[in-house]
Amino acid sequence: MPWQQYVANVSLEVADCGTRFRYSSVLVSVPRQAGKTTLLRPVMTHRCQMVPDASTWLTAQKRMDARDLWMTTVRHxxxxxxxxxxxTRRANGSEGLFFPGGAELRLFAPTEDALHSKTTDLVAVDEMWSFGADVGRMLLQAIDPTQATRQWAQIWYVSTAGNGRSTWMRPMVERCRAELADKQQGETAFFEWGIPEDTEDLTDLAVYAAHHPAVGHTISPDVLRRSQGRMDASEFARAYGNYWVSSASFFLAPAVWERGRAWAPLAGPVAFGVEQTPDGSGASVVAAGTLPDGRRAVELVEQRTGVGWLVPRLLELVQRHRPAAVVVDPYGPARSAHKALSEQHRVPVPLADPFTAADLIQAHDEFITSLVEGTVAHRSHARLDAALLCATSRQVREQQVISRVSTTEGEHPAALIAAMLALYGQAHPPEAGARPQVGSSTA
Structure with a gap:
């Protein structure tokens, strides 16, 4: 395809009178089904024919993933x-494809002792987005010394855009973008195809078709349409738009947050979400309701220092607004508030109970996806903006979920977590009468 030919032409430019490649590393970021592995195969076999005794190696998130790509190359x-x-040697653990002249194509697991005592002419890292910064640094420490004496050495990174775990890839992408913007000539050949970061409608398939380099060659718009129907909006944007919905730099793409900004008042029925900081220095209450245009939205109701005010204020809000749900994570920092609300019998509180780690993951996914789809908005508030800026994510049960860790400056995303919980409560209210009310009577 044209994009593959372009990448090969530029990446394999030579320098110093044809004694080395111009670029010591190559970073290719493209959507899924663009043909990045189809490009890697000829690049690797080319090196094995071009350089005598070439040592070419391949890795991926897991050794099995690297073996799958290696086996596909072998078959071709x-x-x-x-x-x-x-x-070809296929024995597990010693796989190798051997060329005349002593060149070889092999695979390795991304471990600390990988490539020990080896020399390499080409190392390909597939799906770079799946590696965190610690593993990335470990890989570079393993790879870099192996190429010190090799004239035609290169590292190729190929990947789709990542997420909050991609703490190795995202800084590299940002550095390459900055070099291009400043017209600097770095040592990395950087190529990126994807929908623009300021795309207004992340569900518009025409935008994806216009920016996917394989559409019209190996895939059709119908493929995008079918995939969109099977995936949530945020994952589809990342996979087929090569769009960073979240990253090491941000919990949610700033453009997505800006598109969801609203100023109109909320209407009922409402739900409340509650979160406090782990050190008890403050707490937030957020309401979820409906805008006049029919979209659901969240609004910061209260944010104060300390936590002594939280339960009395919640009981007051429940009496006044009769919410469909009140969501307090019983395993989070506000567990004491959850306990106090569940044990008091003066005001019937529609607590979302039980609320588990699986519910928190679901709340996270629904919050992100709804913002990406444009079906949820947030009433503009500086404290919500501040909470978003300091938010990061963590991994729970191999899935991403918002982190409760404060920044080094003491900022905490409590208001954003409360918004996420409020939205979950509005979508999944507890059954009426599920929680019995205890009282007393006299004969």
């Missing part, structure tokens, strides 16, 4: 004219 080589002059 064996079906080509190269099949008559290459040999």
């Amino acid at each position: 080589v064996e079906r080509s004219p190269l099949g008559a002059v290459t040999t």
Whole structure:
């Protein structure tokens, strides 16, 4: 495809009178189904034919993933004219594709002792987004010394856009973007295809088709349409738009947050979400309701220092607004407030109970997806903006969820977490009468 040919042409430019490649590293960021692994195969086999005794290695998030890509390359080589002059060793743990002249294509697991005592001419890292910064640094420490004496050495990184776990890839992407913006000539050849970060409608398939480099070549708009129907909005934007919905730099793409800003008042029925800081220095109450245009929205109701005010204020809000739900994570920092609300019998509180880690993951996913789809808004408030800026994510049960860790400056995303819980309560109110009310009577 044209994009693949362009990447190969630029990445394999030579310098110093044809004695080395111009770029020591190559970073290719494209949507899924664009053909990035189809590009890697000829790049790796080219190196094995070009450089005598070339040592070419491949890795991915897991060794099995790297083996799958290696096996696909082997099958293509064996079906080509190269099949008559290459040999293959498939034994697990010692796999290798061997070329005339002593060149080899092998795979390795992304571990600390990887490539120990090896020299390499090309190392390919597939799906770079899946590596965190610690593993990324470990990989570079393993790879870099192996190329110190190799004339034609390169590292190729190929990946789709990542998420909050992509703490290795995102800073590299930002550095490459900055170099391009400043017209700097760095050592990395950087290529990126995807929908613009200021895309107004992240559900518009025409935008995806216009920016996906394989549409019209190997896939059709119908493929995008089918995939969109099977995936949530945020994951579809990342996979097929190469769009960073979240990253190491932000919990939610700033453009998505800005598109969700609203000023109109909320209407009922409402739900309340509650969160406090882990050190008890403050707490937030957020309401979820409906805007005049029919969209659901969240609004910061109260944010104060300390937590002594929280339960009395919640009881007052419940009496006044009769919410459909009040969501307080019983395993989070506000568990004492949850306990106090569940044990008092003066005011019937529609607590979302039980509320588990699985519910928190669901609340996180629904919050992000609804903002991406444009079906949820937030009433503009500086404290909500501040909470978003300091928010990060963590991994629970192999899924992303908002983190409760404060920044080094003491900022905490409590208001954003409360908004997420309020929205969950509005969408999943507890059954009426599920919580019995205890009273007393005299004969």
